[in-house]
Ligand SMILES: Nc1ncnc2c1ncn2[C@@H]1O[C@H](COP(=O)(O)OP(=O)(O)OP(=O)(O)O)[C@@H](O)[C@H]1O
């Protein structure tokens with residue numbers, strides 16, 4: 124079984140009204156693989172990873188996460204979401220709850236874990252993202268980088284098999300980008316399967332097994348980071364890289 | 370000139386002592402910096418002082434200085450008798466106080482009203498103080514147990530059945546109306562163009578009704594047996610307790626984790642049993658005081674508290690319905706809200722009181738106060754729905770997405786993430802509606818319910834107390850009472866707002 128991919132996207136097509144956002148996407152992610160998705164703005168990167176945990180519906184194709192099948196009718200939506208954690212560009216912490224409550228909410232209400240145990244687990248993950256001392260603060264009282272690390276801890280408390288990151292550092296000041304990236308590198312070293320939409324090419328070079336380049340709703344190129352950055356094959360990838368690595 | 374920027378510095382001339390700057394704190398400071406610091410402000414200060422002089426002084430003079438404090442009838446408050454221009458006539462309020470509080474509630478039974486007030490205070494105050502524990506139990510008692518107890522206290526009467534009988538009765542009522550509808554259709558089929566179709570559908574419905582009758586037969590039979598026996602209520606009660614507790618035990622997780630649910634269920638039923646026994650509900654209860662005898666502050670509080678408490682769930686449900694993706698729910702919510710917002714409260718009350726009885730089937734009558742309560746609850750609910758919707762609109766989409774991504778269902782997302790934030794945003798608007806509802810309760814006096822203001826106006830016609838200042842005194846008194854309640858709500862809401870919004874202070 125270990126050879127079957129943990130995420131398998133086949134023939135995925137999605138339209139917003141008449142606008143064809145995702146076109147014939149095929150993507151397989153092995154367990155423990157780290158994939159960086161990049162591409163110009165509006166190319167459908169966010170839409171793609173949001174399809175994986177059913178935040179977006181799609182019209183054609185199939186997504187299988189850890190053997191659970193998610194078709195266009197989004198049947199096993201709850202089961203899939205339990206396996207997939209997500210970190211957003213804008214953090215989306217719950218502002219009316221303390222950091223600790225943010226991290227225990229889902230374990231308590233979705234997994235029915237007793238409050239004591241949930242808090243112990245949450246503290247463990249907060250320690251891992253290096254903010255155990257701020258557990259009783261409210262999100263509004265923290266810096267952007269700290270908030271994003273809490274968001275990562277919050278997603279981890281549900282023990283996901285796959286983590287999705289949608290531009291986790293784009294809303295952060297440069298000096299906070301590093302602390303969040305470091306957290307993600309740690310996570311990668313522990314063997315977490317990760318799909319990361321990011322423009323942090325340094326991160327891609329350091330941890331990614333594969334870089335997927337998207338444009339106009341399609342996967343244009345998919346390669347190892349070394350190959351992709353050194354010898355981009357497609358004209359659009361070359362243009363994109365020349366713009367981003369000025 | 371000393372040059373501090375130079376790397377070495379030696380002071381040449383010492384700084385001489387200077388007088389302190391003009392004080393900006395304390396009373397003197399306030400006068401100097403805020404009241405008299407510019408020609409415009411001096412003018413405004415004078416105007417303000419004049420305004421105070423011409424309003425506060427006469428008010429105090431009327432209420433306190435020129436007031437008459439003792440007396441037994443109107444003569445004490447007549448200027449000719451008192452020998453001065455009489456202000457407030459307080460003995461009149463004192464004499465009419467019972468009427469202003471209880472209306473025509475029989476004197477011998479007024480302890481029941483007092484007991485209800487005390488019970489309400491004892492349950493409400495701890496609920497309002499955040500530091501006190503057991504909010505869950507407390508709110509359960511206030512929002513669910515208290516209304517029932519208050520009903521039997523204020524209205525009186527007993528019960529002649531319990532869960533089992535009620536369920537049987539409800540099912541029977543439902544079944545009877547199904548069969549009735551079927552027979553109606555069959556009757557129609559004789560004179561209609563699509564007669565055969567109606568005949569078939571009608572008979573089918575009758576058949577279904579009869580089937581249901583057989584299904585519920587064990588229940589109705591049991592009810593018949595119980596009613597025939599003597600201690601029917603208690604047997605019924607025991608059966609209900611066992612059935613409900615077992616269901617909760619099963620839902621709570623059975624042998625593994627269901628024990629807590631079982632224990633709390635049994636405890637609740639023991640509580641109910643004690644109340645039934647204490648109030649003698651199993652044999653008639655307290656003497657019945659019909660609602661047309663209720664009046665004064667009692668009616669004002671019953672109407673406003675019921676309105677406030679029931680309008681919230683109605684408003685929240687409608688606001689969520691209005692944003693629903695299911696067209697039927699959305700259209701219903703919009704139509705409901707727009708209808709109730711489009712008609713004046715007076716119309717609603719008139720309709721509920723005088724027209725509704727004409728539409729309802731003959732043997733189905735709803736108490737007058739109850740009708741007004743329902744009207745006010747729905748009316749206020751529609752307003753609260755729009756307030757809540759404002760709060761819902763202020764919640765970024767990312768909040769719901771983050772909750773969904775964590776696996777929370779729609780219900781849990783709404784109740785744990787969206788609503789708590791939305792309601793905090795709109796506390797001022799909600800309380801605004803509460804306050805206006807509290808004052809609008811005086812409109813019930815146009816449908817022959819005597820609230821505080823209604824009782825007051827009724828008391829004006831008493832010749833024993835007719836003096837030139839009676840009406841002024843009465844309105845001043847009512848104004849003070851209304852002000853105390855509304856100001857209290859307003860201040861409390863500020864406190865709650867501050868407390869709940871700690872997270873927004875950075
Ligand atoms: N709700 C929507 N309705 C219609 N079109 C949409 C909607 N959401 C996104 N789109 C369009 O779909 C396309 C893909 O959007 P998406 O957010 O996936 O882009 P992206 O690759 O993540 O871009 P960025 O790097 O700017 O985040 C864009 O052209 C966008 O305008």
Ligand SMILES: [Mg+2]
Nearest residue numbers: 168169170290
């Ligand atoms: Mg995006």
